[in-house]
Amino acid sequence: MIPPIADRFVAGESPATALEHVRRLNEQNVKGIVNLLGEHYEDRDAVAADVAEYRHLVTDIAGSGLEACISVKPSQLGLDLGEDVFRAELATIVDTAVEHGVFVWIDMEDHTTTDATLEAFETVAREHGGSVGVCMQANLRRTRADIKRLADVPGKVRFVKGAYDPPADVAYTDSTRVDQEYRTLLEYAFERYDGGIAVGSHDPAMIEHARALHDRHGTDFEIQMLMGVREDAQYDLAEEYEVWQYVPYGDRWLSYFYRRVAERKANLRFALRAVLSG
Template identity: 55%
Template sequence: MIPPVANRFVAGETAAEAIEYARRLDEDDLEPMLNLLGSHHRERSSVRADAAAYRALVDDLGTLEGDAAISVKPTQLGLDVDESLFRTTLAGIVSRADDRDVFVWLDMEEHGTVEPTLAAAIDLADEYGAVGVCLQADLYRTLEDLERVAGTAASVRLVKGGAYARPEAIAHTDDARMDEAYRRLLEAAFKRVDDGLAVATHDPAMIGHARELARRHDTDFEIQMLMGVRPDAQRRLARKHDVAQFVPYGDRWKRWVINRGKRNVGFAARAVGETVLPGGRVS
């Protein structure tokens, strides 16, 4: 059982718990985007096990009303073992998801995984359609990657940066420059991407900037946020925009919760307060 506070950020240890949580999101007009926690598998047996879990998850998500998605990590699907294994494993999941009308997002991991992740997303999106890939604004290469993806069937999720340390030679490493890079990436994306654009941020200023760009270019976009972070804001935004919530689950939850606490100290502290003093709300 996941303890209080931690269950603010993780839907449960089992797929059944995650699906039940996803059903409840519909009450707030939020779309679920489920992720089985885990990455960097180096054994083929672990890759096969998580791939089977994702295929079963897709079957369950296909029974829900409304839109649903999964978000997968390439190293979870075999990229650290062999790129061909990753391609084959991912294709099996995407094919099943296509049959069940479930969208598949590819997370972006360390900078060394960018090229095979982009190539797989583009190829599978051209074949199946409902596939998207994450682009990280902190990497210097990302504006060029956006140009490459924008001319394909792949959807695009824009984030400020990844969860991994970056050398200064390839990425912005301070917050001000990352914010500037993210603004440039948003501006370029709204010019180049006609459909399938997701803005993944909890930053109100960046969401406001995206909304202004959407008005300027007369286009739609989806807002994506993490489970447990600014839930009130997610519900408010869902009244006017498509909002998807990234919902992690699985027995590898401890590392995820610790990382969320480190990266979202203020939100985590308020979540603790709400657990001790029930009735509070995070804005």
């Protein structure tokens, strides 16, 4: 059972609880990005089990009438076992999702997986004419070149600041510089992309920057935030913009919860405030 503080960030341990959470979100005009928790598998059976659950989840979403999609992690789909394993399992999920009209996001993990992730994304995106998206991290020095490479690839790109702790030779470590890069990446995307932009940030300054760019260029975009963080702001933004909430579930919730708290102490304050006021 997930304790009260953690359940602000994780929608239970089963697909049913995750989809019920999405149903409540939809009532607030917020859509759900459903993620089965799991990563860095070194056992092929564990990979196969999660792939099977994702395929069932896709059919459940398609049959539910909910406004929802899914998000997967490369290491959850066997990247640690080999790029060929990851590509094959990703293709299996995307094929099923495309058949049922469900969008698939590919999360970005640490910087050592970037090449494999982008190559796999580009392959499935071109094969299916979209229907998939990938996450890009503003703290990586390479990202400016990567978003130029992806400009003509069908699909979507989610821009985040970066949750991992890469070395200084591959990443910007100063938060002010990361904010500057985030703004620059958004400016390029709003000018050069034909929609397909997801602003994955809880930072009001970054969201406001995206809104200003939208007003200037008319480029479509969506806002993505995590479950349990600034949810009132999500509901308010959804009155005017397309808003998606990242909805994780599963029995591997403990490491995910600790990561959210470790990333920003404010996340723990959000959770505690919600518990105390609930």
